[in-house]
Structures are given as structure tokens and as C-alpha cells.
Amino acid sequence: MSETKNVASRQQSVDDLYEESVHWHLNTGDETIHAKRMGGYWRNIKWLAASSWIIFFVGPYFQWDGRQAVLFDIPNRQFHILGVTILPQDFWMLSLALLFLALLLAVVTALAGRIYCGFFCFQTIWTDAFTWLEEKLEGSPQKRRKLEKASLDFRKVRIKTTKHLLWLAISVLTGISFVAWFYGAFEIWRDFFTLKASPVAYGFIAMFTAGTYVLAGFMREQACFWLCPYARIQGVMIDQTTIVPTYDYHRGEPRGRIKKGVSEEERTTGDCVDCKQCIAVCPTGVDIRHGQQEGCIMCALCIDACDEVMEKIGRPTGLIRFESFESMEANKKPQPLYKRPRVWVYSAIMSLALVGIAYGLTSLAPLELKVIHARQPLFVLQSDGSIQNKYTLKILNKMGEDIQATISATGPEGLILVDADQVTTARHGKVTPRTVFVKVPKQNLTQETTPIVFTVQGEYNNQVLSGDRKSVFIGPRL
């Protein structure tokens, strides 16, 4: 008895699926995709990954040593990252950081496909948030379609207005949060509403508001299809060993609907029951059963959907799963990571970048000195028989306060630094120039150019800081 009941309820759920499936069709870009939301393992992972973007919103409010913990202070040309202050002079580290991130993207893509797209990309996350709101306000995909076609009445206007206002609110928040990283989190809120923020700040907020609203509200998956360069180059990043969401067509084909009265043992069709749930949940509206394609952002929501159906009808799950082309086609076992050359090459370059950054961060000099030798004249004969050279020293003070700096020089014998005891105020976060003259008795010069080293020294928080720089002392041709 319970057997029959089971069969009946299963049949019912299958019937429901088929009834629904007429709504799902492939994305051709001419209509809004209303993807169905289903729970599942990957859905949970997706929320978890999306939550990493909370840092984007709350990050600017953290404090460190009485200032914003991470502040990209562009007007003052200082980047504060926790305890470290980076000036434009240290910017080569940024290129290493970018190299690291670019390769991280490449290595992740080589191993597991576009999981950045599916789980971490702002376009995916914001679109997900926007459609979540849409579902809360307008209801299921069917209801949304109906509402779209409905004539403009009070209810429609109310729902649509609420939705767009909420979207705009999120967009403005996104814009302000972005600018907060550069402007100061509390300052931007204050200045934003008192209309005192700079035009650049307003401009960026406007750009991000418009960008978020249009891209996540309207462009959505079209941005992935037509705008995003990463989506287009993924083809060269993945290979046969890359695991990607794959429809197991060996198992699934020939697909066919479940027929009433045909028992599981008698069926001639494959495991795919053609319920189109995989298309229904796809945020980009592709059919994963066509194989790997540019529209697939590898968010794995179709895996959740298919597994749920398979559980319902009592067939094994995993008809769609993360699988590599190699193991799907050649039935090969996946190669261990250490046997793949790509992994080695990518990790080697990434390690180099990391080592470079680590070197840069540990060797950040608090006082930096640049020496520019005067070109005209290269040297001057003085009446006491010495040769005088003129230098412009540029003292860069990376600390938080001004430093009283003194200059010294070592070089040829008998060297005299004119006004050596003069103290220069090295302004913090800035380059302070100072012109100095160095005299050397002519007879002490044994060659046309002699090495000379300038040292700048200053005290900061009872700690002696110094920096030096090599230059040359130029005399007459001998």
C-alpha cells in the first residue's frame, strides 16, 4: 500500500515539474531571465562565498592606531594598510600584488573553472542579491513574468517602485562604501549628506550607483555574456583536467520523460528526465546539457537542482557534477595536482610575487634619500683650491610626523659638506628638497668621478632613522 502511495506521490511531483518546465527556455538575450531559486549544498556555499563581500561594506569602519585601518588616501598619496603606510615610491609592490591576483585567478580557473564568476564575482553576487529582493517583492519566476505582462495598475506600480528604490538604495550604499575606502568612512557619510564632499567623491558615488543599478538590475547575465573579458578568455585557461559542472550524458542520454506505468526496470531512456530544472535555476539561462559553454559561470546551482530531482524520483544524484573532461571522456582518474605542469608554473610565479611583496614590506625605509647632482656646472673650482659640487637632495619622510633631519656625506678624503649642521624639517608623507654643496681639495681627487654616499638621519619616537644614497663627486679631467 505504502509502495503505491510512494509511486503516486513521486508521479505527482514529476507531473508538477513537467507542468512547470514549459516556462523554462534558453536565454537568447531578448528577455529577462527569471531564475528559480532552490536550496542545496552549492547554494549554501554560494551564500558563504558571497558573504566575503561584507568586508567591502564594513571594512572602512575599522580603526588602527587612531586612523582608518585601510585607507587609500589618494589626495595625500598615502596608502594605509593596517600598520603599514605605502607611498607612491613603494608602488612596485602593487604590480606584484596584481600579478599574484591575476595568477590566482588563472590557477583557480585552471583547476576548477570559473568558480570566481560563480561564487565571488561582484556581478554575480549583486545580481543574486537584486533577484533575491525581486523574489521577495514580486514572488516566484512565474508570478514575476505575469507581473511583467500585467497592465499598469496601482499594485504593479507599488511593487515596482519599492523594488527600484531598494535597488537604488543598495547601489548608493555600494557607491558610498567604495568611496569610503578612499575618503574615510565616517567623513564620507557626513560630507555626503551635508553636501560637502568633493565633486570627485560625488562623481564616483554616482558612477557606482549607476553601474550597480544598471549592471545588477538590468544587464545581469548579459554583462557576463557581452561585457566581461574574463568570461571570454576562460577558454584558454581551462584544460582537460579542469573540473567544471558537467552533465554526464553517458548516464543521462537518451533523455526522456518519465512515462506513467513504466517501471524503472523497463525504461529505455537515460537518467535525464528532461524536467528542465537545470535551466530553470540557471542565472544565465544556459542549458548545461549542451556541454561547457561561454554562458556558464559555474555557479553549480544546476547541480543542486538536478540532485534534488534525482532524489525525488529515486535515481542516483550527480547526473550533473563537477567533473573534468578527461575523466568524463577517457574515464581517467583525475591527475594529482603535483603532476600538472600548470600548477607548478603558476605557483612558481605566485611565490615569486609573494616573496617580492614580503621583501618590499620588510624593507620599507622610513626615510628615503634621492640625490640629484647639478648638471650645470658639474663642478666649480673654488678660490681655496678645492672643487665644489652642488647636489639637490630629496628627503622622503614616510612616517606620520615631521622629522628634524641632518645630512652627512662620506667620500673622497678631505671632503667638507657645507653647512653640515643645518637641520632640515622633513615633512611627513612628502618629499623635502635641500640643496647642499660639497667641497673636496683638488689634490685629493685621483679620478674624474669619485663615489660619495649621502646619509640622512633623524629621530622619530626616540628611534634614530636613517637612509642613504650613493652618488658621485665630479672633478676636472685629470
Next chain:
Amino acid sequence: MADNNPFPGENNTGHIWDDNIRELSNPPPRWWMIAFWASVIWWIAYGVLYPMWPTLDGNTKGVMGWSQMQEYKQGVDEVTAVRAQYETQIEGLSASEILAMPGLSDYTVASAKVLFGDNCAPCHGGGGQGGPGYPVLADDDWLYGGNIDNIQQTVTMGRKGIMTAHGKILSDTEIDSLAKAIEAGNPSSDPNFTQKGCIACHGMDGKGMAVLGSANLTDGIYRFMPADGETLLDSIKNTIKYGVNDVTEPKTREAVMPAFGDRLSKDDIKKLAVYVHKFGGGQ
């Protein structure tokens, strides 16, 4: 034609040649038309707001009243306003006072760079390195004194030193002996130096006198550097023989610093004095 259109419903204009070549009527995409009309509106608005249309006596002025000249003047006014605080200070101070104020003298150096380039660099070089026949300003050997007031006076009034051509007074051997003593940096070692009256201008020790503008003959720095292919000794001999600015001698050395007092303003001269003083030889 249109009555008997063999290709109905394909949006052709009804113009058909050779049975099947026909003109279609496909409008440009919507976004293209929007951009097109937006450009037209932009162009009209521009023509109203900005000077654009030629007229018989010039051009339309545009309702915003904008002009390039006015924008330029505005820019100049902005710069002048920034400079004003320094310029008014310079006006009320002497060159030596300016030199003593670090912030103001830094501004003065930056400001005088152009003045020096326009007025002084052709002879003295961009860095005060001198040139053939023109003195170095970056060293500490000064004919007329190297303190800031001396320099200011030199620029204002100009300088023209005179040394008699000694070719008619001294024999070649005497000139030769004097030149060698000078090259060695010790002119007074030659008795001629005292006997022939050199000391009248160059002093007992040969170190020159700033009031006369006579050269220091002991420091190895020469007002007249040897010309190409000439030895230092020959150059010294030529100076003794033909003198400096001696109108009776056609081969005489010419050395004239023109007066800038009537060409430049007092403030500009103060700035230049500070600038030259800071070349490294100011006293």
C-alpha cells in the same frame, strides 16, 4: 512597382531592379539614432552657449560669455594671487633680508630662475657656469665682492673694469716672467710685480681689490680662460700685453657687464641677486 511587389513583407522600398535587386528600408538601430539626435542637440546647445557663428564683424559671443582670452586672464590672476603674499614681502625687504628667510628665499630662487634664464644665462650659462670670456658665478671668486649687496649692485649698475695694455710698457721677457709667476699662483715672487706697478691695482700680495674690481692672481681662477688651443700661460700673457677694455689697444680683452637697473625692476634685481648668491659662491 509597389502594387506588384514580388517580395512582400520584407520591408523593401518597392524599388526593384533586375527582378530581385531591391532597396531595403532598414532604419539604423535605436541607440544610434538616439546618439545622433543627442549630438544634434549638443551642437545646437553649444552654438547657443559658446562663441561659434561667424558674423560680419566677428562672431557670436555665446550666452555664457566665455572666451579663451578671459580664461587665460583668469588663470594668470590665480597665479598672481598665489604669488602675491611672497611678492609683497619681497617688495618691502632688502636682498640680504630675503636671503636670510628660508621660505622666502626658496620662493625667490624658484621665481628668479626664469629671470636668470632670460637675462643672464646667455653669457653666464644656465647654472652660472660661465662661458668663453664670461665669468663663472658659481664659484667664490668675485672681482667686485661676493656678498649679496655687491651682487645686487653689480646687476643694477653693471661693471666695466679696466687694465692698461702693458705690451707697450713691458718687454716680452718681463711679461713672460710675470705670467709664469702668476701661473704658479705666486705673482709677488717676481720683482717686476712690485717694480712695474702691478701692485697698484692687484695689491702687494696679488690678491686683488674688490673696490677696483682687480683680479685675485693667486687662486688659480682666471677671469679669462684660455681659448681653444691656447695654453694658460699664453692666455695670461695676452691679458698682460693687451689689457682689459683698453680703448687704445685693438686686441684688448673685452669685459663688460651691462647695467640692468633700467631694464629690470628693483624687485627682479633683488631676486636675481639672491639667485646668484645661492649658486654656491655667495659670501
